[in-house]
Amino acid sequence: MTKKTSIAWRIRLVLTGLISLAVCVAALLTYCVYQYMENRMIRDLIQTESSRLVKRVSRFGGNWERPFERDMGPSMFAWGESRNVQAESLPDELRGLPVGLHDLDRGESTWHVAVADAMDGRLYVVYDTVVVERQLRDFSLALLGIVAGCSLLAVLISSTVARWLITPLNLLTERLTRWVPSSGMAEIRHVNEVDRLMEVFNRVQAQVDASIADQREFSANLHHEIRTPLTVIRSDAELMIRNKMTDPDVLRPKLERIIKAVHEISQSLEGTFSLAYARFEDKAPFNMHACVEDIFQNLHLEADKAGLLFVNEVRPDHEETLNHHALMIVMRNIIRNAVLHAAPATLVIESIPHGLRFTDSGPGIEPSELPNIFERYFSNRRSDQARDEGGAPASSSRANQTGLGLAIAKRVCIIQSWNLDVASPANAGKGTSFTLCFDQGAIARAQ
Numbered sequence: 001m002t003k004k005t006s007i008a009w010r011i012r013l014v015l016t017g018l019i020s021l022a023v024c025v026a027a028l029l030t031y032c033v034y035q036y037m038e039n040r041m042i043r044d045l046i047q048t049e050s051s052r053l054v055k056r057v058s059r060f061g062g063n064w065e066r067p068f069e070r071d072m073g074p075s076m077f078a079w080g081e082s083r084n085v086q087a088e089s090l091p092d093e094l095r096g097l098p099v100g101l102h103d104l105d106r107g108e109s110t111w112h113v114a115v116a117d118a119m120d121g122r123l124y125v126v127y128d129t130v131v132v133e134r135q136l137r138d139f140s141l142a143l144l145g146i147v148a149g150c151s152l153l154a155v156l157i158s159s160t161v162a163r164w165l166i167t168p169l170n171l172l173t174e175r176l177t178r179w180v181p182s183s184g185m186a187e188i189r190h191v192n193e194v195d196r197l198m199e200v201f202n203r204v205q206a207q208v209d210a211s212i213a214d215q216r217e218f219s220a221n222l223h224h225e226i227r228t229p230l231t232v233i234r235s236d237a238e239l240m241i242r243n244k245m246t247d248p249d250v251l252r253p254k255l256e257r258i259i260k261a262v263h264e265i266s267q268s269l270e271g272t273f274s275l276a277y278a279r280f281e282d283k284a285p286f287n288m289h290a291c292v293e294d295i296f297q298n299l300h301l302e303a304d305k306a307g308l309l310f311v312n313e314v315r316p317d318h319e320e321t322l323n324h325h326a327l328m329i330v331m332r333n334i335i336r337n338a339v340l341h342a343a344p345a346t347l348v349i350e351s352i353p354h355g356l357r358f359t360d361s362g363p364g365i366e367p368s369e370l371p372n373i374f375e376r377y378f379s380n381r382r383s384d385q386a387r388d389e390g391g392a393p394a395s396s397s398r399a400n401q402t403g404l405g406l407a408i409a410k411r412v413c414i415i416q417s418w419n420l421d422v423a424s425p426a427n428a429g430k431g432t433s434f435t436l437c438f439d440q441g442a443i444a445r446a447q
Contacts, residue, residue: 007169007193008162015158016151023150027143034139042112042127043101046076050114050125053078063120075128082121094124109133169193176200229261286327288318288356292349295331299339307344308360315351320438326416333405334358334434340405341365342432355419355437364432365424373422374410 049072057068057080067087068080079090093104097115099122104111109130116123173196236254245251289312296303296310303310335358338347342362350357365373413420419437426433 005192008166011162011165012155012158015161016154019154019158020147020151023147023154027147031140031143035136038132038136039112042129042132043114046112046114046125046127047101049076049078050116050123053080053125054116054118054123057118057123061119064118068123072125075131077126077128079124079126080118080121082119085121090124094126097124166193169197173197173200176204226265229265232261233258283321283323285319285321286324287316288320288351289314289316291324291327292331292356295328295335299332299335302336302339303343303347306339308339308342309346311346311348313348313350314356318351320354322438323416326412329412330409330418330420330436331356331358333409334436337405338362338432345431352435352437354439355435358434358436359426359431360433361427361431364426364430365422367424370422370424374406374420 053068064080064082064085067085067090068078069087069089070078072078079087079094081087081090094113094115097113099115099117102111102113102115104113106128109128110133112127112129114125116125170193173193176197177200236258239245240251240254245254292312292314296312300310335347338345338358338360342360345360345362347358347360350359410420412418413436416438419435421435421437422432423435424432
């Protein structure tokens with residue numbers, strides 16, 4: 001498939017070609033008109049001079065008594081003779097010419113000759129164009145200079161016109177680009193502006209379609225996750241009202257179930273809010289070591305309760321230009337995942353080129369579960385499956401999970417054009433490692 005040139009380049013080429021062609025045609029017509037008018041002027045001149053000289057010499061009689069030889073000015077000569085009286089300086093090639101106007105090619109010039117009957121002989125008037133030919137060459141060079149100058153001016157004008165015409169397409173492309181993740185735009189390398197616009201438009205349309213499908217799936221899952229705890233709350237509340245329960249030992253389990261259901265609803269709504277407002281635009285340079293320390297301070301109570309030890313091995317001089325809110329959401333959900341599924345264990349966060357690595361010493365993740373680890377409510381499905389298979393009941397910390405944490409982190413990374421990968425086992429057959437890279441181009445170059 002041939003590579004298309006840009007529309008701006010084609011506009012410049014067409015406009016420059018048209019203007020240059022018009023100037024060339026105008027110059028050619030000017031040259032032809034100039035040459036035609038010059039020849040016509042010379043013919044009129046020698047014809048007029050011939051008629052004037054015939055009248056003048058005819059006043060002295062009907063026969064030539066002596067030859068007529070006259071230099072009539074620059075490049076113009078006249079001779080008169082008869083058979084008996086011949087002009088010695090008359091060129092031989094003129095004597096055989098019939099009466100009328102003639103053009104004789106002399107190599108570097110042309111002789112325009114007017115032959116007329118005068119008395120008993122003939123009169124010859126000649127105009128040598130050697131001077132005129134020199135002027136014509138100078139005029140031709142001047143025309144070529146004008147054509148070259150106009151062509152250069154045409155290039156400048158066509159470039160300005162091309163930019164003016166292409167500006168609306170570029171503005172529309174830039175406007176649509178804001179709706180496409182920057183990593184996707186890095187792959188768009190079309191030179192043609194229309195192809196770039198169509199590519200961006202197709203990506204925006206695909207993103208909108210994917211977003212619509214994603215929201216439908218999310219709404220269905222959220223409906224299920226909220227409806228279930230609401231049903232528990234309603235059933236327990238109805239039982240307490242119907243049976244008029246007052247015994248604290250009977251009420252306590254049901255109230256705990258209600259509190260757990262409310263907590264699940266709260267977590268689901270929090271995840272929904274994070275996904276709904278996951279598009280962050282403001283970016284600034286931040287120190288990664290300080291950001292990790294902030295996360296540790298915010299989550300140390302949950303970590304201490306679950307038995308998770310934090311180790312910050314991020315370089316003190318590690319800085320990245322990104323959105324701070326997006327980074328905190330991603331790190332918070334990765335660390336909470338370690339609290340829920342890896343503890344008791346040790347979580348080490350370290351620097352990598354253009355990113356961070358989170359490695360825990362927990363039990364790890366089954367290889368069959370790795371492809372689905374970023375799906376919504378996957379943790380809940382794992383817990384349900386464990387109960388169906390007769391496994392041990394979930395701990396209190398794991399019972400509060402919603403299955404949205406890693407899905408939210410992955411969604412934010414996609415919007416920010418980051419990359420989030422998981423590997424398990426991480427070390428000595430256990431542990432899980434999450435790799436967060438802020439520059440997908442660096443990953444592509446490394447591969």
